[in-house]
Amino acid sequence: xxxxxxxxxxxxxxxxxxxxxxxxxxxxxxxxxxxxxxxxxxxxxxxxxxxxxxxxxxxxxxxxxxxxxxxxxxxxxxxxxxxxxxxxxxxxxxxxxxxxxxxxxxxxxxxxxxxxxxx
Numbered sequence: 001x002x003x004x005x006x007x008x009x010x011x012x013x014x015x016x017x018x019x020x021x022x023x024x025x026x027x028x029x030x031x032x033x034x035x036x037x038x039x040x041x042x043x044x045x046x047x048x049x050x051x052x053x054x055x056x057x058x059x060x061x062x063x064x065x066x067x068x069x070x071x072x073x074x075x076x077x078x079x080x081x082x083x084x085x086x087x088x089x090x091x092x093x094x095x096x097x098x099x100x101x102x103x104x105x106x107x108x109x110x111x112x113x114x115x116x117x118x119x
Contacts, residue, residue: 011079021069022094026114035054
């Protein structure tokens with residue numbers, strides 16, 4: 001394979017990964033919020049001493065999310081900026097759009113339930 005084909009394959013794989021992370025982002029944010037607030041089992045439980053464990057798991061989860069998302073986002077931003085300055089925000093726009101589509105498929109009420117908000 002020549003260099004150009006390898007670069008195109010890398011960009012396509014990075015874009016698919018970027019979209020997958022955008023789909024998982026709403027759920028990941030909700031679960032991380034529950035863990036950070038010490039409600040890892042849900043809002044009906046009183047965790048007491050277990051809350052520290054869930055907060056640690058949330059911090060580990062944030063680190064994993066950052067390691068999975070930021071390098072791909074940086075790579076795609078650099079590749080899109082090579083197409084022109086107006087395209088450098090394309091990965092961010094795609095991430096937000098796919099995330100909003102995931103929230104709409106999940107349902108707004110179900111998404112807010114992750115944050116303990118009941119409509």
